[in-house]
Amino acid sequence: MEKANHSIHCTVTSCTNHCSCEDYCSLDSIQVGTHEGNPSMDQCTDCQSFVKKHG
Ligand code: SF4
Known part of the structure; x- marks a missing residue:
C-alpha cells in the first residue's frame, strides 16, 4: 500500500x-533539477524522480 510523504506535496x-489518494508523493525523497542553463522561474525546474504511470 502506498504511503503519502507529507513533506513532498505533489499534484x-x-x-x-x-x-x-492524496496530493503527495509516495517516495521518501525526490531529485529536483533543471533543464535550463540559467533557470529563472519555477517552470525551469523539474522533478527528475517522475516516472510516467502506465495504464
Ligand atoms: S516523483 Fe516527483 S512528480 Fe512523481 S509524485 Fe513524486 S514529486 Fe510528484
Whole structure:
C-alpha cells in the first residue's frame, strides 16, 4: 500500500510515484533539477524522480 510523504506535496497524478489518494508523493525523497542553463522561474525546474504511470 502506498504511503503519502507529507513533506513532498505533489499534484502530478500521472506519475507512478504519486500517492493516488492524496496530493503527495509516495517516495521518501525526490531529485529536483533543471533543464535550463540559467533557470529563472519555477517552470525551469523539474522533478527528475517522475516516472510516467502506465495504464
Ligand atoms: S516523483 Fe516527483 S512528480 Fe512523481 S509524485 Fe513524486 S514529486 Fe510528484
